[in-house]
Amino acid sequence: MDASQENPLLQVENLRVSFATDTGMRECVHGISFSLRAGEVLGLVGESGSGKSITSLAILRLLEPTAQVSGAIRFAGANLLELREAAMRRHRGSSIAMIFQEPMTALNPVMPIGEQIAESVRAHHPRLGSREIRDRVVEAMQQVALPNAAARYNDYPHQFSGGQRQRILIAMAIVNCPQLLIADEPTTALDVTVQAQILDLLAELRERHKLAMLFISHDLAVVSRTAHHIAVMRHGEIIETGTRSDVFGHPQHWYTRNLLAAIPTMRTDRSHPLAQIAAASPA
Ligand SMILES: Nc1ncnc2c1ncn2[C@@H]1O[C@H](COP(=O)(O)OP(=O)(O)O)[C@@H](O)[C@H]1O
Numbered sequence: 001m002d003a004s005q006e007n008p009l010l011q012v013e014n015l016r017v018s019f020a021t022d023t024g025m026r027e028c029v030h031g032i033s034f035s036l037r038a039g040e041v042l043g044l045v046g047e048s049g050s051g052k053s054i055t056s057l058a059i060l061r062l063l064e065p066t067a068q069v070s071g072a073i074r075f076a077g078a079n080l081l082e083l084r085e086a087a088m089r090r091h092r093g094s095s096i097a098m099i100f101q102e103p104m105t106a107l108n109p110v111m112p113i114g115e116q117i118a119e120s121v122r123a124h125h126p127r128l129g130s131r132e133i134r135d136r137v138v139e140a141m142q143q144v145a146l147p148n149a150a151a152r153y154n155d156y157p158h159q160f161s162g163g164q165r166q167r168i169l170i171a172m173a174i175v176n177c178p179q180l181l182i183a184d185e186p187t188t189a190l191d192v193t194v195q196a197q198i199l200d201l202l203a204e205l206r207e208r209h210k211l212a213m214l215f216i217s218h219d220l221a222v223v224s225r226t227a228h229h230i231a232v233m234r235h236g237e238i239i240e241t242g243t244r245s246d247v248f249g250h251p252q253h254w255y256t257r258n259l260l261a262a263i264p265t266m267r268t269d270r271s272h273p274l275a276q277i278a279a280a281s282p283a
């Protein structure tokens, strides 16, 4: 099926986020818009502090209550910003799931990993029996290619490697078959080989489940491996969007060109430091 003929699954319109500070409200996201269809990956890229995580937390409505959020976040027909908290809770971890950056802090160190995945199932399917829940958990563990899934159900997070812990978090995210997966720097804490394996796994899951994915990273090289469309964010604004080939082949904004120039390639001369991203627009 041609995804371009469907309506967007997620449509963010003129999203603004402000936080209360000692000197009044400070706006950190300045009216950004983007959309995402089923089966599509949108890469949101930009340097640290550009507002990527705030954007993902705003979609899930996980920002602190004093944050002001305006605009519209349309998901499957409803504006998430207008939903009651109970309705929002039904989406979180079910139709919209999230993977965070740091696998160790996102897992409870004193609870077996199978039980942690089971909690996500139980939260959304309270009537399922413990046998069915366990079956779903083991199936999710198998889908993320954790070796000996059933046998490792009762193991604790410290008994797994960093890459395996990220797989456990991905299992937790997909166990309720979400339509939208938000991955905020999912591979940043991992070494390069493991990073590549996790990116391959996410691509495979997206394909198999027709997942829409919002893939967030400060690293354009990582985003370009994964995303069909790319939005470049800087200082709380989206300064450039396009297909991967548009952004790579014909970058419009000087900032995007600098991000591209900073990607190391096989030909990069590693005896010199990589190009730094300029702090301000060249005159
Ligand atoms: N809870 C908050 N209260 C006030 N300011 C915040 C809060 N969270 C983030 N910010 C500010 O918003 C900006 C963007 O943050 P963030 O979305 O985390 O950036 P990124 O994920 O792109 O690195 C930063 O300048 C940060 O200091």
Ligand SMILES: [Mg+2]
Binding pocket: 052, 053, 054, 184
């Ligand atoms: Mg962030």
